[in-house]
Amino acid sequence: MIVAGVMSGTSADGINVALVRFQTRRGASGKPALIGHAEYPYAVNIRRAVLAAMNAQSASVADLSRLNFLLGELYADAVLATQKRFRVKLIWLAVMARRFITREKARRILDEGLR
16 A cells, blocks of 8 residues: 655645555564655745744635635645656545635545656
8 A cells, every 4th residue: 555644744844745655464473664755845936835824823714625625726736746757556634723725625635646
């Protein structure tokens, strides 16, 4: 099984994706193996918006929701680019933060593979 771990740290400089292979056969006793990792820097305006939201004394629900959905889409694009770069197809997608992506985008990530 191949899993993508996705996150953005507190520096808000971009999105990091790690692809890891897990043995899933019975009796298999191997450690998870890193296939590869990639980093995708945020555009200046995206980083500015993330940092502003992180440092705000208050923020509107609408603004946070819009940013959350935007980041979810960027996460999805980063996963698609990484699986193509390393020529693998994901089985499971783990996102290290609550980011919303559309069901269609999630399905595309898992279905697209090497196409």
